[in-house]
Amino acid sequence: MSVGQKKEDELPLRILRSGLEVNSLVLLRGGRTALEWYREPYRKGVPQLLYSLSKSVTSIAVGIAYDQGLLTPDDPVIGFFPDKMPLLAERSEYLPEMKVRHLLSMTAGHEGDIYPAVVSQRDWAAAFLAQSIERTPGTHYRYSTPSTYMLSAIVERVSGLNLVDFLMPTLFGPLGIAKPVWETCPLGVTAGGMGLSLPTEDVAKFGQMLLEGGTYRGRRIVSESYIRAATSEQSDNRSGVPAERTDSAQGYGYQFHLCRFGAYRGDGSFGQLCLVSPGHDLVAAANCAFPSMAKLQTLLNWIFELACGEEIVAGKTTGADVRTAEAAGIYGTAENGTFELPFEPNVLYVVDDNPAGLRSLALKPTASGFDLTFDYGDGDERSGKLPFDFARALEAESVFVKDLMRHRQKVVTSVEPSSEDPAGRRLKLHYIETPYVVTYTIRPAEEALLVRFEINVSFGYKSYEAYARRS
Structure with missing residues (x-):
């Protein structure tokens, strides 16, 4: 120390x-x-x-x-x-x-x-x-x-x-x-x-x-x-x-x-x-x-x-060490501040049946990223728009479950490359009032997109895949 x-x-x-x-x-x-x-x-x-x-x-x-x-x-x-x-x-x-x-x-x-x-x-x-x-x-x-x-x-x-x-x-x-x-x-x-x-x-x-x-x-x-x-x-x-x-x-x-x-x-x-x-x-x-x-x-x-007074870890530690370690792997960064996205802007993609009831996705470009609209059907409070930036994380609000109920809560969004497919992208949602981290991996498939949902911890389903097709 x-x-x-x-x-x-x-x-x-x-x-x-x-x-x-x-x-x-x-x-x-x-x-x-x-x-x-x-x-x-x-x-x-x-x-x-x-x-x-x-x-x-x-x-x-x-x-x-x-x-x-x-x-x-x-x-x-x-x-x-x-x-x-x-x-x-x-x-x-x-x-x-x-x-x-x-x-x-x-x-x-x-x-x-x-x-x-x-x-x-x-x-x-x-x-x-x-x-x-x-x-x-x-x-x-x-x-x-x-x-x-x-x-x-x-x-x-x-x-x-x-x-x-x-x-x-x-x-x-x-x-x-x-x-x-x-x-x-x-x-x-x-x-x-x-x-x-x-x-x-x-x-x-x-x-x-x-x-x-x-x-x-x-x-x-x-x-x-x-x-x-x-x-x-x-x-x-x-x-x-x-x-x-x-x-x-x-x-x-x-x-x-x-x-x-x-x-x-x-x-x-x-x-x-x-x-x-x-x-x-x-x-x-x-x-x-x-x-x-x-x-x-x-x-x-x-x-x-x-x-009890035992040493925790050997070696000298600095604040910079901690900041470097905690930043690693948290957010992706876009080369030159931009990503090519696997889905077309201003197009409605209808999602096949899935456990979450997600019906459609639509992307609208912004100056440094995009807004992604999730639609779960009429009257579903989860429906809404989330912002993503190619170069940094953004904080927004979204409706997501806590313990027994859904709540409007803080969420931090980021976008990064997919490790599985160079043409794919991973959209990460940290719901910072809970342990939940949701990842949507979206990659091109034949005449469609393949959407994979994953959540780090859950009492219910932890993942699903569904195709999303142009309407």
């Missing part, structure tokens, strides 16, 4: 050189920012979809409601939903035994994955209560996003407010977090277990509040006793976890995974992270695009290496 350089500064270069798909990373040591890094084109202040990291925020909402006397962990779940109870003959015998603490600790008693059965219905709470419960609540760990949804629904019922409005004066506001977007079920109840978006630096603030035992800058947010309970082992999550994912087999608290070294974390799909390590006086917040959550263990290992 160079003189005056911190060990934390080595971590971004190690991430970039390894190809680990980390988009943003904030480290706090002793309550101060030790590292704040964003891979291009991601940046500070842009909300990031947290997926299941939302669960940990919902847990704190329950703790705040408990502190206010609105509920207790031992309250029966059915007591909050007298209007949604299944018929007596269809009611699981264990349902009356299910308590709030069982929802918090993922021990509601379900053996299987009830998520598809619950979210396929309009009324998620009624669907949850109608599910078969095979185990005595409190005896069997089963990770369950619908359980966290029920916690959100309970807080909304006892407070009379939606979850975001409940948390604005009690959590988000005191932490200096602007009112966030949090997705909802079809009836408008906050999803709880998913769908919250926060900037990376705000996730770090949340982690610092946890580290300080429920206070932030001297203000009490949630009781220290609740933090202790939430971050202590309440259920055993060790069964079936691969040996290489050691920090996912250390026990489970109230919507927090316990880790080595007395640390704990909230996490979400594709590697969203809020890690708190009291023994190291450390908070780490990250947003990633991991195709496998096994890669989260790699990131955790590196953070713990740093926290």
Whole structure:
């Protein structure tokens, strides 16, 4: 390391050189920012979809409601939903035994994955209560996003407010977090277990509040006793976890995974992270695009290496090293500032049937690039125009999915050659509020264009090919 350089500064270069798909990373040591890094084109202040990291925020909402006397962990779940109870003959015998603490600790008693059965219905709470419960609540760990949804629904019922409005004066506001977007079920109840978006630096603030035992800058947010309970082992999550994912087999608290070294974390799909390590006086917040959550263990290992004082990577590192590494492969550049395109301007290309429902494409030249119009049919909010520049990336807005819903969101566009066909072009779309990076590869085919769609991470289809023909 160079003189005056911190060990934390080595971590971004190690991430970039390894190809680990980390988009943003904030480290706090002793309550101060030790590292704040964003891979291009991601940046500070842009909300990031947290997926299941939302669960940990919902847990704190329950703790705040408990502190206010609105509920207790031992309250029966059915007591909050007298209007949604299944018929007596269809009611699981264990349902009356299910308590709030069982929802918090993922021990509601379900053996299987009830998520598809619950979210396929309009009324998620009624669907949850109608599910078969095979185990005595409190005896069997089963990770369950619908359980966290029920916690959100309970807080909304006892407070009379939606979850975001409940948390604005009690959590988000005191932490200096602007009112966030949090997705909802079809009836408008906050999803709880998913769908919250926060900037990376705000996730770090949340982690610092946890580290300080429920206070932030001297203000009490949630009781220290609740933090202790939430971050202590309440259920055993060790069964079936691969040996290489050691920090996912250390026990489970109230919507927090316990880790080595007395640390704990909230996490979400594709590697969203809020890690708190009291023994190291450390908070780490990250947003990633991991195709496998096994890669989260790699990131955790590196953070713990740093926290324990081990060297991160040998050799001298400079800011220029990081900038060079992160720029490599992000955007293509056009020779002489222009590309020949495989499709004709001002011509409508009708796209064959495809999983996305894309109907047609049309290109209109601009001074330094082109606008590409995507048409998904009448009334489809995804239809619209995106700008592309031959020499640089452009930022625009487009409608694309987040967790449960489509949202108008920021997207960074770029164009580059196709590695497969000299006549083809790759159009890249970085949806910088999510992990999603979409690539359209367009190349000429006989009397048509061949369009290939690819997305780096997804819960659904990850690619398709379709021909596009002149109308």
